[in-house]
Amino acid sequence: MTPKDFLLHYGRQFGTLIGLLGLVIVLWILTPYFLTISNLLNVAQQTSINAIIAVGMTFVIITAGIDLSVGSIVAFSGVVLASALQAAIPLPIAILIGLVVGAFCGLVNGVLITYGRLPPFISTLGMMSVARGAALLYTGGRPISGFSSGFRYLATGEILYIPVPVIIMVLVYVVAHVVLTRTKLGRYAYAIGGNEEAAVLSGVSVKFYKAMVYGLSGMLSGLAAIILTARLNSAQPIAGMMYELDAIAATVIGGTSLMGGEGRIIGTLIGALIMGVLRNGLNLLGVSSFVQQTVIGSVIIIAVLMDMALKKQRK
Amino acid sequence: MKKCRYIIPFLVGALALTITTCGRGDKPEADGFTIALVMKTLNNPFFIDMQKGAEDAGSKLGINLIVQAAEREVDVEKQMQIVENLIQRKVDAICVTPSGSKEIVPAIVKANRAGIPILVVDTRVDAATLEEAGGRIATFIGSDNVEGGKIAAEYLVKRLDGEGKVAILEGIPGHETGDARLSGFHHVVDQLPGIDIVASQTANWERDQGFNVFQNILQSHPGVQALFTCSDLMALGAIEAIAAAGRTGDLIVVGFDALPEAREAILQGTMAGSVAQHPSEMGRIAVENAYRLLNGENVPEEVPVTIELITRQNAGSDSTPSVSR
Numbered sequence: 311m312t313p314k315d316f317l318l319h320y321g322r323q324f325g326t327l328i329g330l331l332g333l334v335i336v337l338w339i340l341t342p343y344f345l346t347i348s349n350l351l352n353v354a355q356q357t358s359i360n361a362i363i364a365v366g367m368t369f370v371i372i373t374a375g376i377d378l379s380v381g382s383i384v385a386f387s388g389v390v391l392a393s394a395l396q397a398a399i400p401l402p403i404a405i406l407i408g409l410v411v412g413a414f415c416g417l418v419n420g421v422l423i424t425y426g427r428l429p430p431f432i433s434t435l436g437m438m439s440v441a442r443g444a445a446l447l448y449t450g451g452r453p454i455s456g457f458s459s460g461f462r463y464l465a466t467g468e469i470l471y472i473p474v475p476v477i478i479m480v481l482v483y484v485v486a487h488v489v490l491t492r493t494k495l496g497r498y499a500y501a502i503g504g505n506e507e508a509a510v511l512s513g514v515s516v517k518f519y520k521a522m523v524y525g526l527s528g529m530l531s532g533l534a535a536i537i538l539t540a541r542l543n544s545a546q547p548i549a550g551m552m553y554e555l556d557a558i559a560a561t562v563i564g565g566t567s568l569m570g571g572e573g574r575i576i577g578t579l580i581g582a583l584i585m586g587v588l589r590n591g592l593n594l595l596g597v598s599s600f601v602q603q604t605v606i607g608s609v610i611i612i613a614v615l616m617d618m619a620l621k622k623q624r625k
Numbered sequence: 626m627k628k629c630r631y632i633i634p635f636l637v638g639a640l641a642l643t644i645t646t647c648g649r650g651d652k653p654e655a656d657g658f659t660i661a662l663v664m665k666t667l668n669n670p671f672f673i674d675m676q677k678g679a680e681d682a683g684s685k686l687g688i689n690l691i692v693q694a695a696e697r698e699v700d701v702e703k704q705m706q707i708v709e710n711l712i713q714r715k716v717d718a719i720c721v722t723p724s725g726s727k728e729i730v731p732a733i734v735k736a737n738r739a740g741i742p743i744l745v746v747d748t749r750v751d752a753a754t755l756e757e758a759g760g761r762i763a764t765f766i767g768s769d770n771v772e773g774g775k776i777a778a779e780y781l782v783k784r785l786d787g788e789g790k791v792a793i794l795e796g797i798p799g800h801e802t803g804d805a806r807l808s809g810f811h812h813v814v815d816q817l818p819g820i821d822i823v824a825s826q827t828a829n830w831e832r833d834q835g836f837n838v839f840q841n842i843l844q845s846h847p848g849v850q851a852l853f854t855c856s857d858l859m860a861l862g863a864i865e866a867i868a869a870a871g872r873t874g875d876l877i878v879v880g881f882d883a884l885p886e887a888r889e890a891i892l893q894g895t896m897a898g899s900v901a902q903h904p905s906e907m908g909r910i911a912v913e914n915a916y917r918l919l920n921g922e923n924v925p926e927e928v929p930v931t932i933e934l935i936t937r938q939n940a941g942s943d944s945t946p947s948v949s950r
Contacts, residue, residue: 341714348713352709352713356706356710450798451797451798451799451827452798452799453725453727453728455727455728455754456727456754466731538702542701542705542728543727543730543754543758544725544727546701548699549701551700589706590706590710593706593707593710593714594713594714596691596692598692599667599693600667602696603696
């Protein structure tokens with residue numbers, strides 16, 4: 311690969327990485343509390359939930375879709391998981407239940423989009439409301455709290471000083487990278503997002519793979535719910551509100567095009583880290599929360615503007 | 626050649642690590658304590674008042690005060706992140722109004738481990754959860770919400786002459802503050818056979834939901850004579866629904882928090898009363914107690930902040946509240 315190929319291939323992600331490093335350097339200059347091992351691990355841990363959801367979102371957006379239901383699926387999987395844990399169901403099975411509930415909600419999205427021919431925006435908007443309502447109904451609006459230390463290890467534990475959620479996040483990204491670049495599911499996701507009709511004509515079973523992608527997004531929301539529940543030692547039916555927007559933001563900052571057909575999993579990780587670092591840094595600097603929202607919004611807009619400018623140049 | 630693409634991130638990572646290891650450990654502000662106030666949200670005048678009280682006390686005592694809040698009141702995870710970040714920031718003390726009575730506990734335990742004292746303001750921490758987790762707090766500063774609910778109920782009953790149809794707008798279920806106000810209200814009302822509670826629904830602490838939910842209640846129970854809301858924001862939404870139904874002045878609306886806008890409504894007669902909580906006092910006392918604690922003085926386990934009923938008689942007066950110790 312020549313340097314030109316490299317830039318063509320990874321140019322966008324490279325730009326995002328430069329952005330992240332720039333942010334790190336600025337924060338390092340502004341506050342002595344930022345660039346310490348313990349704070350970086352702290353940021354990684356805080357990023358893990360959004361980063362995991364954003365993996366599913368990246369797959370979905372590569373197919374030119376969108377998933378607005380992830381936050382509600384986090385809440386619903388969380389409360390079902392919590393009730394399973396409280397019913398003294400063995401830990402591995404309870405965790406499996408959490409994942410299956412998430413995957414099921416995602417598959418329903420997928421089936422509605424493919425076989426029901428609903429636009430992804432509408433289908434997942436509906437699911438956003440249905441899953442939220444289901445979580446509230448299931449719990450009567452009250453949080454379910456208090457779990458075993460074995461379960462809480464998933465959020466509070468450390469292996470060689472690395473928090474367990476960070477390890478889970480890294481594993482998810484490694485697997486997702488391989489799936490996206492080396493398997494049929496990944497390659498077809500790009501093909502569907504690039505040109506769905508062409509994919510159909512070349513014999514790709516578009517409906518099946520699309521449904522799988524939404525199922526994957528739901529399952530990863532279930533995984534995020536497991537970490538969130540362990541972290542707070544409580545599952546709330548109102549948890550995960552607006553998580554969809556954080557996940558979309560991480561994906562878009564990471565260079566995945568909302569038009570579909572392009573994007574890289576590593577970019578999404580960098581995007582999620584930019585958001586996590588930004589929130590952490592603004593907290594450390596004691597910036598008012600009003601300003602924080604404005605800054606984060608501006609970063610999303612600037613990232614997409616830069617993306618468009620870069621694309622023009624490459625053409 | 627393919628491996629090339631991984632080299633640059635690696636180099637950058639190595640660079641970052643180098644920077645980290647030669648990181649700078651010195652503290653910037655040598656004099657004065659740094660105290661953080663972490664609130665549920667800044668989208669509520671109640672917390673703006675609290676911030677004001679804390680800032681006044683902070684500047685008087687020469688404290689570097691950091692005020693942070695989650696974007697949304699229900700976002701317990703964001704609040705936990707803020708506390709974690711403040712621990713990294715090595716603040717000297719953290720005053721917090723928990724977004725979730727149980728959900729705040731892991732964050733408290735983390736602060737305990739870092740040796741940073743936690744002062745809880747306004748909303749209580751669930752005692753059993755805290756004990757189970759082995760966490761501890763330095764003090765609780767807040768009003769007795771059960772008592773406030775009782776005061777609201779007694780006034781409402783008096784205005785109804787002991788009988789009538791009453792509706793309730795609740796806060797988010799599971800929120801200690803709202804639950805306590807509600808239980809105080811029920812404590813009084815449930816013993817009175819003349820009072821008939823026709824509807825009790827949540828409007829999730831929000832003004833627009835207060836409007837919608839109460840509009841629906843007015844549709845299904847046109848005979849309702851009085852309304853108790855667990856917060857003024859919901860009451861302010863509800864009185865708009867009452868106005869839209871052309872029934873302004875017909876209903877006795879009693880809220881909670883005595884927000885400036887609610888006081889205005891009480892003077893205009895669209896609301897009957899509200900229970901005042903003095904959030905700015907809470908902010909002031911929290912910072913003062915944190916300061917005492919950091920100077921090695923003892924602080925009481927609990928500092929009650931007085932509550933009072935605001936009606937047409939005293940809604941206009943900007944009485945400086947007295948604080949009982």
